[in-house]
Amino acid sequence: xxxxxxxxxxxxxxxxxxxxxxxxxxxxxxxxxxxxxxxxxxxxxxxxxxxxxxxxxxxxxxxxxxxxxxxxxxxxxxxxxxxxxxxxxxxxxxxxxxxxxxxxxxxxxxxxxxxxxxxxxxxxxxxxxxxxxxxxxxxxxxxxxxxxxxxxxxxxxxxxxxxxxxxxxxxxxxxxxxxxxxxxxxxxxxxxxxxxxxxxxxxxxxxxxxxxxxxxxxxxxxxxxxxxxxxxxxxxxxxxxxxxxxxxxxxxxxxxxxxxxxxxxxxxxxxxxxxxxxxxxxxxxxxxxxxxxxxxxxxxxxxxxxxxxxxxxxxxxxxxxxxxxxxxxxxxxxxxxxxxxxxxxxxxxxxxxxxxxxxxxxxxxxxxxxxxxxxxxxxxxxxxxxxxxxxxxxxxxxxxxxxxxxxxxxx
Amino acid sequence: xxxxxxxxxxxxxxxxxxxxxxxxxxxxxxxxxxxxxxxxxxxxxxxxxxxxxxxxxxxxxxxxxxxxxxxxxxxxxxxxxxxxxxxxxxxxxxxxxxxxxxxxxxxxxxxxxxxxxxxxxxxxxxxxxxxxxxxxxxxxxxxxxxxxxxxxxxxxxxxxxxxxxxxxxxxxxxxxxxxxxxxxxxxxxxxxxxxxxxxxxxxxxxxxxxxxxxxxxxxxxxxxxxxxxxxxxxxxxxxxxxxxxxxxxxxxxxxxxxxxxxxxxxxxxxxxxxxxxxxxxxxxxxxxxxxxxxxxxxxxxxxxxxxxxxxx
Numbered sequence: 001x002x003x004x005x006x007x008x009x010x011x012x013x014x015x016x017x018x019x020x021x022x023x024x025x026x027x028x029x030x031x032x033x034x035x036x037x038x039x040x041x042x043x044x045x046x047x048x049x050x051x052x053x054x055x056x057x058x059x060x061x062x063x064x065x066x067x068x069x070x071x072x073x074x075x076x077x078x079x080x081x082x083x084x085x086x087x088x089x090x091x092x093x094x095x096x097x098x099x100x101x102x103x104x105x106x107x108x109x110x111x112x113x114x115x116x117x118x119x120x121x122x123x124x125x126x127x128x129x130x131x132x133x134x135x136x137x138x139x140x141x142x143x144x145x146x147x148x149x150x151x152x153x154x155x156x157x158x159x160x161x162x163x164x165x166x167x168x169x170x171x172x173x174x175x176x177x178x179x180x181x182x183x184x185x186x187x188x189x190x191x192x193x194x195x196x197x198x199x200x201x202x203x204x205x206x207x208x209x210x211x212x213x214x215x216x217x218x219x220x221x222x223x224x225x226x227x228x229x230x231x232x233x234x235x236x237x238x239x240x241x242x243x244x245x246x247x248x249x250x251x252x253x254x255x256x257x258x259x260x261x262x263x264x265x266x267x268x269x270x271x272x273x274x275x276x277x278x279x280x281x282x283x284x285x286x287x288x289x290x291x292x293x294x295x296x297x298x299x300x301x302x303x304x305x306x307x308x309x310x311x312x313x314x315x316x317x318x319x320x321x322x323x324x325x326x327x328x329x330x331x332x333x334x335x336x337x338x339x340x341x342x343x344x345x346x347x348x349x350x351x352x353x354x355x356x357x358x359x360x361x362x363x364x365x366x367x368x369x370x371x372x373x374x375x376x377x378x379x380x381x382x383x384x385x386x387x388x389x390x391x392x393x394x395x396x397x398x399x400x401x402x403x404x405x406x407x408x409x410x411x
Numbered sequence: 412x413x414x415x416x417x418x419x420x421x422x423x424x425x426x427x428x429x430x431x432x433x434x435x436x437x438x439x440x441x442x443x444x445x446x447x448x449x450x451x452x453x454x455x456x457x458x459x460x461x462x463x464x465x466x467x468x469x470x471x472x473x474x475x476x477x478x479x480x481x482x483x484x485x486x487x488x489x490x491x492x493x494x495x496x497x498x499x500x501x502x503x504x505x506x507x508x509x510x511x512x513x514x515x516x517x518x519x520x521x522x523x524x525x526x527x528x529x530x531x532x533x534x535x536x537x538x539x540x541x542x543x544x545x546x547x548x549x550x551x552x553x554x555x556x557x558x559x560x561x562x563x564x565x566x567x568x569x570x571x572x573x574x575x576x577x578x579x580x581x582x583x584x585x586x587x588x589x590x591x592x593x594x595x596x597x598x599x600x601x602x603x604x605x606x607x608x609x610x611x612x613x614x615x616x617x618x619x620x621x622x623x624x625x626x627x628x629x630x631x632x633x634x635x636x637x638x639x640x641x642x643x644x645x646x647x648x649x650x651x652x653x654x655x656x657x658x659x660x661x662x663x664x665x666x667x668x669x670x671x672x673x674x675x676x677x678x679x680x681x682x683x684x685x686x687x688x689x690x691x692x693x694x695x696x697x698x699x700x701x702x703x704x705x706x707x708x709x710x711x712x713x714x715x716x717x718x719x720x721x722x723x
Contacts, residue, residue: 045539072690093693097475104500174564185671236563239674254564377691387674391587 024312025056029071032299032333033061035263038331050320057083057264065239074304075099082307082315086129086300087172088121088370089379094302095123096373101305102126106314117321118340121300121371129371130321131298133335135263135359137192138294142168145256146176154174154280158197159222161257161283165233168256177233178226179255181241182387188243191369192295193259194386197221199293199366200282206368211407213382213400214222220285222389222396229390238385251275261297263334279352281359293366294359299335336360373410381406461706468699475693486574486700496674496701499684506595506680508658508671511652513599518606519644525607528616546604554668557597558584584670587677598665606651613647614640652714657709681705 004386033041045057060081062070070088074080075094084100094100104127107114114120114127121129138163138384151167155161160340165177175275179187186323195205195218203217218352228234235241249255251271259282281292301320303313319325327342334353337344346353371377385399432440447542453602467473471482490496521542524537545553560567561583583593630638641648663682666672672683685705689698 069690072693076695093475098477150473183671184673185667236580237585239582239586240558240590240670287551374692377687380687380691384673384675391675 023056024309024311026309027058027081028083029060029081031064031067032274080304082309084302084315086302089375091129092123092373094099095128098129100302108365116339118338127301129300132301132338133299133330133333135261136294136296136298137261137265139261140260141278142256143278144277155283157286159286160285169233170373176235177256179235179246179258180238181243182238182383183240183242187216187383188254190379190383196295201284201288202290211404213404219396219400262356292363294323294363296365296367448608464699470696474695490700499679499681503680509595510598510659511655513607514603517603518702521612522610523675525611543604545601547703550664553601587674588679590670609651611645615645617643649719
């Protein structure tokens, strides 16, 4: 009897283990899981596993900075996960290093319609990243503070913005019109809060893929933010301020306006439910009538060059980029879709998302740092020059020229 | 492990010549078996990474290039030619020396206070807990505390303005004139308890007879402090100061989380300089060279520490 039981157990184990060995397990490293409601991303992975029997997905999740370091180390040691969550700022370095694969052959094999992807990030002509979800950066305006200051219209031009910022500023009450984070620890402020002004007015910091910082639109932007600084409308402590400090000051009603990610709407509501605020596209130079460039950050996705399961990894990428799943994912993440056919459901979201979606559709996504070599370092170098400009040791033109010189060495 | 050693040590006489090794050789090997686990761990966790980093520092584009070439000491020359490196070096030295000196002064003052019999024991116990608090916080917490306190709209400015010491909001971490001093101050606050605890233990070990004898000889309190307390504490002071120098020179999280090396380069220290080379510029060879330079400086201080320990 005992022998029969043992035999049956052994047979069952053998059967199970055979089934387990038949599965292909792929790793997916990203920083998104902690930023989504608990279990949301795992739920999508479970559905993927059901739709693709034989493929299991292991999520490797962590905060943004930790994930970035893990990816850098993984790329260096050849142990990068099969599917990789990417930020546009890292893509160039990883692609040049040969750590992330071109998805062109995989798309060709699958006869994939690339036309449905909103934006494909290419390095040296190879498609290495799809932005899966985009978080645009509009201007947030504290409507109560604006009303009290006599600002009755959300600013649409730079002049209107400067006027509104001046009216909202009351230094004696620790109240300022605008907040600008320029900490060098995370120099993202250069992308989101400084260069975004250039893109909003149809300007560019690049020419034929090379730095072009001395052009009128970039120098004009620097002169404009310097004029805001000189007018005393920016909240003090600029050089040590980080993005979270910016949001904190807005939440506390200490600043009237900020350029920030839509992803923070829920956070702001949670922290200060009474705060009455609105959003608008970033102001453009007076008289500009073209489409507004909308700065954005994205959750990008790519495949590791060293992956032994590229076919399976592609299946996951394809699944996440499909209209239904993409729409579902961005609805949970409060982002805009990477697939042009995806229809996000904002019925349960904050009403401002619908408004933001209209801004998104009337403008175009603009972030020229995506895909640039050592993008974070470029931001840091420019951040240092902007700090020097604010400190009075450089003019806007000199700051642009010095940053241009340093940038050229990286291209 | 112990059974292996035991087995080696109690081999019967008739089997002594059997096997590959003689009994005497095996007996000689016993101590090496004892140190083998520690040696293995040291080799895998410390020696191997150090050798790897040194190797990277001699290559061009280590990690990033598949065909990274050997370039000798070129990366070291590049680092030494960089003005920012020397600025970071000078600032690291200022940050470290000021921290060590003030850690010692504050630590000694509090240790003397906690050692005196003139304060009620209950109050002393309470003070002991309060004074040691900064040591219990992690670097992240310390950075957050000081960022909030030294914010232009923070408590420090409010107090200073209320007392009419300053008449404007000082941007402590955000001004090139004050950032390094503010950072050093935060580090001093975070690190003095180590000295306090060690010196307090040292003070409690000094024989009272020495003070009594000095009193009979007519020595005043200052003379007792200078000729008895300080010489008696000197071995502890030197040991901790050397260790503190090595640790402080490598401080990274506090600098990174408060200023990130800015504004401009005003708080750039060797650790942030190296980090940026590696994880912002992806120049791993240059970062390795910079790391080896920090290692050499640390080891030179370690040499004095070991020499001092041997001297004792």
